[in-house]
Amino acid sequence: MTQNYIIKMAFRNISRNRRRTLLSIVAIGMAVFFTCFMKSYITGLWSNVKGNTFIFETGHIKVLNRDYLKEEKLMPLDLNIDGYGKDYTEVIGLIKNVKGVKQIFPRTRFGAIINRENGMKNVMGFAFAPALEKPVNSLEAKIVEGRMFREYSPGQHEMVMGRAMAAELGVKTGDKITLMTKTAEEGLGHMTFRITGLSSYGVAVIDKSFFFISLSTAARFLKMENSVMELVIFLDDDTKSRAVTAEINRILNSRPGNPYQAYSWEEQGNGQYYEMFVKMSGIYNVIFVIFLVLASLVIVNTVMMVIYERMKEIGTIAAMGMRGSAIVRLFFFEAVIVSIISSFSGTVLGGIVSYIASRLGINVGKLTGGGMSIRFSEIIYPYIGWDLLLFSFVFGVVVASVCSYIPALRAARIEPVEALKGVY
Amino acid sequence: MRILSAVLLISACTGPVLALTPEEILKKVDDNQVFQTIQYSGTMVIQKGNRRKPLEKTFFAAARGKDTFYMEFTNPGDRGTKYLKLNNELWIKGTYAERADKISGHTLRESMMGSDYSYEDAMENEKLTDQYDVILLGTEKWEGKRDCYKLELTAKVKEVSYYRQVIWVDQERFLGLKVQLFALSKKLLKEMTVLDIKEIKGRMFPVEIKMENKQHRNSYTLFRTKDVQLDEPLSDSFFSKQQLEK
Numbered sequence: 001m002t003q004n005y006i007i008k009m010a011f012r013n014i015s016r017n018r019r020r021t022l023l024s025i026v027a028i029g030m031a032v033f034f035t036c037f038m039k040s041y042i043t044g045l046w047s048n049v050k051g052n053t054f055i056f057e058t059g060h061i062k063v064l065n066r067d068y069l070k071e072e073k074l075m076p077l078d079l080n081i082d083g084y085g086k087d088y089t090e091v092i093g094l095i096k097n098v099k100g101v102k103q104i105f106p107r108t109r110f111g112a113i114i115n116r117e118n119g120m121k122n123v124m125g126f127a128f129a130p131a132l133e134k135p136v137n138s139l140e141a142k143i144v145e146g147r148m149f150r151e152y153s154p155g156q157h158e159m160v161m162g163r164a165m166a167a168e169l170g171v172k173t174g175d176k177i178t179l180m181t182k183t184a185e186e187g188l189g190h191m192t193f194r195i196t197g198l199s200s201y202g203v204a205v206i207d208k209s210f211f212f213i214s215l216s217t218a219a220r221f222l223k224m225e226n227s228v229m230e231l232v233i234f235l236d237d238d239t240k241s242r243a244v245t246a247e248i249n250r251i252l253n254s255r256p257g258n259p260y261q262a263y264s265w266e267e268q269g270n271g272q273y274y275e276m277f278v279k280m281s282g283i284y285n286v287i288f289v290i291f292l293v294l295a296s297l298v299i300v301n302t303v304m305m306v307i308y309e310r311m312k313e314i315g316t317i318a319a320m321g322m323r324g325s326a327i328v329r330l331f332f333f334e335a336v337i338v339s340i341i342s343s344f345s346g347t348v349l350g351g352i353v354s355y356i357a358s359r360l361g362i363n364v365g366k367l368t369g370g371g372m373s374i375r376f377s378e379i380i381y382p383y384i385g386w387d388l389l390l391f392s393f394v395f396g397v398v399v400a401s402v403c404s405y406i407p408a409l410r411a412a413r414i415e416p417v418e419a420l421k422g423v424y
Numbered sequence: 425m426r427i428l429s430a431v432l433l434i435s436a437c438t439g440p441v442l443a444l445t446p447e448e449i450l451k452k453v454d455d456n457q458v459f460q461t462i463q464y465s466g467t468m469v470i471q472k473g474n475r476r477k478p479l480e481k482t483f484f485a486a487a488r489g490k491d492t493f494y495m496e497f498t499n500p501g502d503r504g505t506k507y508l509k510l511n512n513e514l515w516i517k518g519t520y521a522e523r524a525d526k527i528s529g530h531t532l533r534e535s536m537m538g539s540d541y542s543y544e545d546a547m548e549n550e551k552l553t554d555q556y557d558v559i560l561l562g563t564e565k566w567e568g569k570r571d572c573y574k575l576e577l578t579a580k581v582k583e584v585s586y587y588r589q590v591i592w593v594d595q596e597r598f599l600g601l602k603v604q605l606f607a608l609s610k611k612l613l614k615e616m617t618v619l620d621i622k623e624i625k626g627r628m629f630p631v632e633i634k635m636e637n638k639q640h641r642n643s644y645t646l647f648r649t650k651d652v653q654l655d656e657p658l659s660d661s662f663f664s665k666q667q668l669e670k
């Protein structure tokens with residue numbers, strides 16, 4: 001029996017019982033759809049966690065004053081980066097041409113206090129160069145009301161505040177607010193700021209307790225005219241962070257009495273970020289594998305039921321002289337055709353839903369209560385890409401086709417009489 | 425204010441007094457802190473461990489009685505930073521701020537301008553006899569020079585910064601020459617030592633004090649005063665919140 005004839009027969013069989021075929025397509029298609037969307041969501045979530053960690057905590061590499069980490073919890077601003085006699089740009093100049101380094105962002109993070117009628121509120125200041133950071137961390141794009149802060153000039157002290165923090169404090173754009181902090185010279189930083197804009201990163205901790213100012217304003221507020229707390233480095237490829245860190249440290253240490261050190265994201269926080277990534281990656285993989293298994297079971301169940309339901313038909317065509325290998329091929333082709341149609345449908349549907357979700361985002365803040373760490377956004381943007389669609393499609397086709405082969409093989413080995421009697 | 429203004433301890437006493445009870449000794453120490461007005465220039469040299477250079481902060485201070493106190497920093501890094509204590513409130517005003525802020529809550533326990541004095545230390549103004557039970561541990565010769573009563577003070581009210589204090593009181597001047605400040609856990613938190621005393625207007629006045637933070641190695645503040653003027657008229661503007669916010 002020729003291959004073409006078997007394929008024609010497979011098509012005929014599929015169109016013969018349309019209701020059965022439709023049910024199979026729907027079942028397999030739904031499994032592929034959920035697989036596609038789940039992978040899209042998990043990839044988006046993972047990318048979000050990594051992104052937030054890199055942007056707000058570790059960068060790919062961070063250069064710090066060597067003594068800073070010993071007292072990190074106290075955020076000692078006097079243990080800063082002030083260059084080798086001039087200012088922090090000297091350090092940037094030394095390392096900016098290291099192979100793999102894409103961007104270097106000078107930043108100062110610090111704690112501050114807002115005095116309110118009902119007590120004091122601790123907040124986090126984030127001083128940075130917005131124009132420089134725009135490709136990675138665009139605050140301007142996160143402003144939901146008002147405008148970006150401007151650089152310092154006498155009498156012009158501007159800030160952008162997290163929207164949730166503004167709501168808690170009962171302030172709005174245009175209002176003035178006075179903050180206190182400890183300066184790098186262990187003195188009192190006390191400055192009145194005008195709130196020019198409210199931001200929303202969709203990260204509860206940031207929106208509730210962060211405010212943003214320019215480095216030039218921070219220079220006056222914190223008495224850090226020539227210094228910053230850290231240099232945050234982003235690379236072309238974050239997997240090369242250890243090698244690039246070693247090279248940066250080699251260059252820094254070539255300066256006599258160098259007090260600075262680079263730390264890759266893997267070694268920051270005593271390796272807690274790396275451990276967290278490994279653990280979370282493991283958890284996400286396990287969740288995804290469990291989901292794949294469940295989706296596979298749906299597909300396997302559907303395909304096997306279709307074949308076992310047709311045992312008498314198999315006995316008939318075997319009694320009419322069709323060989324076992326031809327029967328196996330017939331059912332295999334049927335499964336391949338059905339799985340291609342269903343996987344394509346499931347992938348298209350999954351792709352559309354994932355695309356829409358990747359644009360609009362999924363608000364998980366209501367589920368979590370909004371009190372999660374800095375690494376978790378309240379709005380997750382699922383991932384969408386050709387690799388996701390290809391994976392979903394291939395997954396559906398392969399699982400359905402392979403799973404059809406096993407019962408078809410078994411059916412082909414059964415004696416026609418037994419198959420016709422329904423004894424198998 | 426009592427601890428910070430140990431510089432303000434003024435001895436009005438002359439000659440040793442025999443057979444005093446511990447309560448009477450402590451009352452004399454309390455009484456020594458009474459003055460009409462005081463103004464002076466000062467320097468705080470702050471050493472924070474071995475890894476940092478000492479910070480030097482200069483200031484002008486003025487006080488009227490025990491409840492009003494004004495301090496303005498004059499060193500370049502802190503120029504324009506002002507503190508005003510009015511009764512039980514401590515107000516601050518920085519160079520870039522448009523209003524004064526009241527220090528309250530847990531912030532009161534934090535370091536004042538990076539020194540080993542906390543805001544609470546600066547705020548203290550109750551009499552020791554009102555806050556502590558006292559026993560006499562004995563007499564000692566302090567640094568081989570001065571005969572001292574060694575008193576142990578244990579808090580009898582909750583609202584104190586230090587649960588226990590041990591004070592070496594000069595038997596002749598009733599001036600605390602050394603004070604050890606302990607937490608409820610019996611841990612020694614700080615130790616204050618008078619390094620130099622000068623006679624001003626017939627009163628013995630400590631012009632240099634060392635406050636050591638015993639929780640950190642080599643962490644101390646040297647508090648030096650000069651140009652001390654006692655009981656001279658002071659302008660009301662020093663002690664006005666409106667003036668502070670200008």
